[in-house]
Amino acid sequence: MRIYPNQLERHIQQPLPNVIMVFGDEPYQVQQALDTLRQVAKQQGCEERIRWTHDNQFNWQLLMDEAQALSLFAMRKLIELEMPTAKPGRDGSKMLQQWCALPDNEHILLLWGGKLGQEQTKSKWFKEVDKHAWFIPVYDVEKDKLPNWLRQQCQQQGLNITANAIELLAHLFEGNLLSAAQEITRLSLLYPNQPIDVVEIEQVVSDQSRFTVFQLVDDLLLGNFDRASHVLQRLQGEELEPVIIAWALQKEAEILAQLVAAQQAGQSIDALFKSLRIWQQKQGLYRQAMQRLNSQSIEIILSSLAHFDLSYKTNGLKHPYTMLAHCCALFTGDPRLQSLTKTMVA
Missing domain, CATH: 1.10.8.60 (Helicase, Ruva Protein; domain 3)
Structure with a gap:
C-alpha cells in the first residue's frame, strides 16, 4: 500500500504491517515519518529496537536469525535496516521475500533510505515486498x-x-x-x-540577525538606496556568503522581468502576483520598482549578476561585495550606470 507522509497519521490508527518502507530525498519528512513509526511501533508492543545499515558486507542471514530468535526483553521487535542504495542484491532480495512469507511473524521490518528510482521500484524484490508492505515515498514539497x-x-x-x-x-x-x-x-x-x-x-x-538579505532586497525594490547600502555593509561585516546575496538579487530581478513583461503585454499584474504567490504587503514594493526599471534595465541587472556568478565561482573575487554593491546600484535605474555596466560585462 502506498501512503504519503500527509496520510500517515490516519493510517497509524490501525496495526502496523510486518514491513514498512520509507524512501525519499527530503530529509526532514523522512525523519518525521521514521520518528512517528518508531513511536507507534513501541505503542503496539515493539519494546526492542534493532538497527542495521546495509553495505556490501552486510550479512542478510542476521535478518532471519533475529526474526526467529527469542528476546529477553520483548515479544515483538522493530528491526530497522537503512538501505542507502536500495539495492539488496541477490541474497538480500531472497531474504526479504522470505521475511514476507514467514508464518506468525509478529516483528516489524522498517526499511528506509534515499529516493527510489525506476530501477528499484521495478525490481523483483520491491514488487514482492510491496504486496505486503506500506510504502511511504517522500518527495520534496513543491x-x-x-x-x-x-x-x-x-x-x-x-x-x-x-x-x-x-x-x-x-x-x-x-x-x-x-x-x-x-x-x-x-x-x-x-x-x-x-x-x-x-x-x-x-x-x-x-x-535572528542584525540585518538580513531580505531587508536588503526590500530596500532595493522600495528605492531606499542609502539604507540598502548600509544593510549591505553590515551583511559584509557578518561575513554572509556573497552567493546568497547574488541569488536573492537574481530572484527579485527575475520576478520584476516577468511583471514588466506582463505589463507591456497588457496582462493583469494582480493575476501574476497571485500566480507568483507574492504576498500583498510586498506587491507595493514591486510596483514602485517597476516605475524605475524597464525590461532593458532589468536585463542589465541579470547580466551583471551572471557576470558576478561566473567570476566568483571560476576565478574568485578579492572584493566580491564591491561588485555586489554595483549590482545593487543598478536597481536605481540610472542610465549612466547601465551604460557603464554594458561595457563591463560585454
Whole structure:
C-alpha cells in the first residue's frame, strides 16, 4: 500500500504491517515519518529496537536469525535496516521475500533510505515486498504546495496564522523544511494563543540577525538606496556568503522581468502576483520598482549578476561585495550606470 507522509497519521490508527518502507530525498519528512513509526511501533508492543545499515558486507542471514530468535526483553521487535542504495542484491532480495512469507511473524521490518528510482521500484524484490508492505515515498514539497504544508504544520502547533504570514514563511523557507518547522515551533512559543501576521514573522526573522538579505532586497525594490547600502555593509561585516546575496538579487530581478513583461503585454499584474504567490504587503514594493526599471534595465541587472556568478565561482573575487554593491546600484535605474555596466560585462 502506498501512503504519503500527509496520510500517515490516519493510517497509524490501525496495526502496523510486518514491513514498512520509507524512501525519499527530503530529509526532514523522512525523519518525521521514521520518528512517528518508531513511536507507534513501541505503542503496539515493539519494546526492542534493532538497527542495521546495509553495505556490501552486510550479512542478510542476521535478518532471519533475529526474526526467529527469542528476546529477553520483548515479544515483538522493530528491526530497522537503512538501505542507502536500495539495492539488496541477490541474497538480500531472497531474504526479504522470505521475511514476507514467514508464518506468525509478529516483528516489524522498517526499511528506509534515499529516493527510489525506476530501477528499484521495478525490481523483483520491491514488487514482492510491496504486496505486503506500506510504502511511504517522500518527495520534496513543491513550491505551489508549500503553503498548504506550512498551514498543516501550523495547525498541528495550534497557531492562529494569517494567509499572508503563510506566504511569507513559504518565501523565506522554500527548500528548507527543517528550518521552516523549527521556525513554526519558535512562533508557537513566542505567540501562544495570539494571531500571527506578517509583522510578527518579520520581527522573528529579523531577530535572528542584525540585518538580513531580505531587508536588503526590500530596500532595493522600495528605492531606499542609502539604507540598502548600509544593510549591505553590515551583511559584509557578518561575513554572509556573497552567493546568497547574488541569488536573492537574481530572484527579485527575475520576478520584476516577468511583471514588466506582463505589463507591456497588457496582462493583469494582480493575476501574476497571485500566480507568483507574492504576498500583498510586498506587491507595493514591486510596483514602485517597476516605475524605475524597464525590461532593458532589468536585463542589465541579470547580466551583471551572471557576470558576478561566473567570476566568483571560476576565478574568485578579492572584493566580491564591491561588485555586489554595483549590482545593487543598478536597481536605481540610472542610465549612466547601465551604460557603464554594458561595457563591463560585454
